Amino acid sequence: MSAYQLLVLIMHNKPDANMNSSVMAPGKSRNFNSSPERTKPLLEVKNLKVYYPVHGGLLRRIRGYVRAVDDVSFNVPPGSTVGLVGESGSGKTTIGRCLVRLIRPTAGSIRYLGNETGSLSKKNFFPYRKKIQMIFQDPFNSLNPRMSVEQILGEPLSIHFPQMNIEHRRDRAAELLSQVGLKPDHLRRYPHQFSGGQRQRIGIARALAVEPEFIICDEPVSALDVSVQATIINLLQDLQEELGLTYLFIAHDLAIVEHISNYVLVMNRGKIVEQASAEDIYRSPKHTYTKKLLEAVPRL
Amino acid sequence: MIRHLFKEIARRPLGVVCLTILGILYLCTIFSQFLAPYLPTDQDLNNAYHPPTRILMVEWRPHVQVYEQVDPSAARYEPVEGATVPVSFFSSGAQYRLWGIIPADIRLFQVEEPHRIYLLGSDGTGRDVFSRLLYGAQVSLSIGFIGICITMTLGFIVGGVAGYFGGRVDFAAMRLVEFIIAVPSLYLLIALRGALAEYFEPEQMYLVIVIILSLIGWAGAARIIRGMALSLRQRPFVLAAEVMGQSSFRILFKHFLPNLASYLLVAATLSIPAYILAEAALSFLGLGIQEPGTSWGLMLQQAQELKVFTLNLWWLLLPGAAIFITVITFNVLGDVLRDIVDPRQQMVKR
Ligand SMILES: Nc1ncnc2c1ncn2[C@@H]1O[C@H](COP(=O)(O)OP(=O)(O)OP(=O)(O)O)[C@@H](O)[C@H]1O
Numbered sequence: 001m002s003a004y005q006l007l008v009l010i011m012h013n014k015p016d017a018n019m020n021s022s023v024m025a026p027g028k029s030r031n032f033n034s035s036p037e038r039t040k041p042l043l044e045v046k047n048l049k050v051y052y053p054v055h056g057g058l059l060r061r062i063r064g065y066v067r068a069v070d071d072v073s074f075n076v077p078p079g080s081t082v083g084l085v086g087e088s089g090s091g092k093t094t095i096g097r098c099l100v101r102l103i104r105p106t107a108g109s110i111r112y113l114g115n116e117t118g119s120l121s122k123k124n125f126f127p128y129r130k131k132i133q134m135i136f137q138d139p140f141n142s143l144n145p146r147m148s149v150e151q152i153l154g155e156p157l158s159i160h161f162p163q164m165n166i167e168h169r170r171d172r173a174a175e176l177l178s179q180v181g182l183k184p185d186h187l188r189r190y191p192h193q194f195s196g197g198q199r200q201r202i203g204i205a206r207a208l209a210v211e212p213e214f215i216i217c218d219e220p221v222s223a224l225d226v227s228v229q230a231t232i233i234n235l236l237q238d239l240q241e242e243l244g245l246t247y248l249f250i251a252h253d254l255a256i257v258e259h260i261s262n263y264v265l266v267m268n269r270g271k272i273v274e275q276a277s278a279e280d281i282y283r284s285p286k287h288t289y290t291k292k293l294l295e296a297v298p299r300l
Numbered sequence: 301m302i303r304h305l306f307k308e309i310a311r312r313p314l315g316v317v318c319l320t321i322l323g324i325l326y327l328c329t330i331f332s333q334f335l336a337p338y339l340p341t342d343q344d345l346n347n348a349y350h351p352p353t354r355i356l357m358v359e360w361r362p363h364v365q366v367y368e369q370v371d372p373s374a375a376r377y378e379p380v381e382g383a384t385v386p387v388s389f390f391s392s393g394a395q396y397r398l399w400g401i402i403p404a405d406i407r408l409f410q411v412e413e414p415h416r417i418y419l420l421g422s423d424g425t426g427r428d429v430f431s432r433l434l435y436g437a438q439v440s441l442s443i444g445f446i447g448i449c450i451t452m453t454l455g456f457i458v459g460g461v462a463g464y465f466g467g468r469v470d471f472a473a474m475r476l477v478e479f480i481i482a483v484p485s486l487y488l489l490i491a492l493r494g495a496l497a498e499y500f501e502p503e504q505m506y507l508v509i510v511i512i513l514s515l516i517g518w519a520g521a522a523r524i525i526r527g528m529a530l531s532l533r534q535r536p537f538v539l540a541a542e543v544m545g546q547s548s549f550r551i552l553f554k555h556f557l558p559n560l561a562s563y564l565l566v567a568a569t570l571s572i573p574a575y576i577l578a579e580a581a582l583s584f585l586g587l588g589i590q591e592p593g594t595s596w597g598l599m600l601q602q603a604q605e606l607k608v609f610t611l612n613l614w615w616l617l618l619p620g621a622a623i624f625i626t627v628i629t630f631n632v633l634g635d636v637l638r639d640i641v642d643p644r645q646q647m648v649k650r
């Protein structure tokens with residue numbers, strides 16, 4: 001499943017690689033070709049650092065730190081898709097998890113609509129759990145194998161819409177399923193009865209259940225077959241247009257990121273080495289690391 | 301999941317055999333008051349060390365052979381030619397309370413006093429070994445069950461919490477676990493028994509043993525569950541639950557528990573024998589169940605006399621056979637369950 005094959009597949013949406021922005025795929029509000037700083041950002045990350053202590057020796061004393069994320073700043077404008085690329089281990093997942101408080105940042109600030117969220121306590125962060133959601137890379141592990149689809153989709157509903165009764169929740173779950181291209185009678189099935197692509201759709205439906213504004217997609221397609229990758233990406237784009245979502249789209253494949261994003265952050269060893277609009281990155285990469293990444297993508 | 305397990309067991313002959321044996325054992329235990337012809341304390345000093353009575357068919361109805369004691373010092377009994385008593389089925393006898401609640405007096409089979417039916421012989425005071433085995437099973441078979449329920453609950457809570465929260469909670473929990481595991485369990489058993497004994501009546505010894513065994517047993521379970529919880533903790537579906545704002549308590553019970561359930565079941569099945577054996581050991585040492593209660597271990601202890609061997613009173617060793625069968629069956633069933641639950645080990649074996 002090379003990047004080349006994928007490019008061929010998504011070319012249906014993209015007749016010319018070095019295009020002008022008017023012929024872009026639907027769902028991409030590519031009205032701005034400049035930096036996203038112009039609109040008020042939905043999310044502002046400033047000087048974010050995540051250091052993991054490295055223990056060593058007999059007494060397991062702290063020997064040093066892994067700088068998984070080292071002084072990273074970026075903005076995410078509302079309604080846009082910001083791509084985050086970088087090779088394995090560059091700290092992409094760590095950033096994504098900081099934003100949803102799975103990891104506490106070592107330093108730095110995260111502002112959501114101007115409000116600081118990075119230092120909130122677990123309880124005070126709770127309201128943001130309804131606004132920020134996450135889609136995971138591995139569709140085989142991101143669904144509890146012991147829960148039916150109805151239970152999987154019902155869980156976020158019962159947390160954030162406690163007034164819903166069971167029938168209400170079931171209706172809403174069925175609605176979510178059809179929104180991601182599955183059938184309502186899939187509700188009673190269990191995750192192992194679905195293909196990888198279908199599971200990823202369930203993962204997307206679960207993220208949508210709380211009616212979020214912002215979704216972090218952590219390599220949502222890299223575990224999938226190339227042909228399936230394109231359909232999931234198109235689904236994400238359609239949903240974005242329909243629901244006005246904002247994405248932080250993490251991938252290590254520049255071809256996908258370039259296709260879906262308005263704006264691209266290139267990460268290497270915990271630092272953002274280049275950030276620019278998707279076109280600029282593709283047309284005139286500045287940083288040598290970006291050039292290296294681009295070389296992996298066949299130009300057409 | 302349970303239905304699936306049963307289906308899988310039904311496909312394995314060994315599993316079916318084990319389930320059947322255990323099913324019969326537990327059914328007998330539940331209805332022991334109805335099945336046993338005598339109370340476990342019913343003595344008959346004229347019939348000490350009576351061998352198992354012969355059952356004859358007279359006019360198509362089962363009768364019990366009548367015996368005569370020929371040598372009281374050697375506990376020798378000779379059948380009296382032609383003298384038999386009929387066995388009566390479902391007739392009423394001495395009152396008992398079924399499960400301690402329902403008053404009843406019907407028993408499966410009896411013979412008329414003063415004759416006695418000893419299916420499996422009698423002990424030194426003429427008590428019926430068969431009846432005592434049934435009543436003893438109530439203790440010996442339930443202790444493993446109740447003990448394992450407490451152990452697994454404790455193990456899951458401690459291990460799950462340690463694995464889920466990690467950090468200091470984990471550290472504290474694991475040091476405690478290591479401490480308990482490091483102390484040899486027989487010493488701990490005897491020490492705890494000594495410490496607890498003064499707070500309980502002898503009749504409550506059952507309770508004491510359950511508490512002691514569970515206090516010792518949870519540590520091993522907690523350590524393994526903690527390891528599994530640590531890896532579950534990083535599974536994306538648990539992260540997803542956290543991202544959607546699920547409470548830690550619900551994550552433990554909705555996400556951890558169902559995914560650990562099959563492990564818990566296998567571990568429980570495999571460790572029930574340890575409880576049965578521990579109860580037997582305690583009772584055998586005179587530290588467990590006390591008269592007038594019965595348990596298999598206590599019965600074995602009472603069969604320690606040299607007479608049992610010199611006079612070949614083999615029926616007094618039957619509690620040992622009962623323990624053996626139960627322990628083996630649980631172990632084999634545990635293995636079958638593990639094969640079902642963890643197919644990886646199965647592949648290695650084949
Ligand atoms: N819990 C942890 N303790 C120590 N180091 C960690 C921990 N989690 C991640 N790291 C390190 O932080 C760095 C960044 O990891 P991260 O998972 O964010 O990379 P990534 O860009 O998402 O990679 P991939 O493309 O493979 O998913 C890696 O070097 C990793 O080894």
Ligand SMILES: [Mg+2]
Binds near residue numbers: 092093094218219
């Ligand atoms: Mg990652």
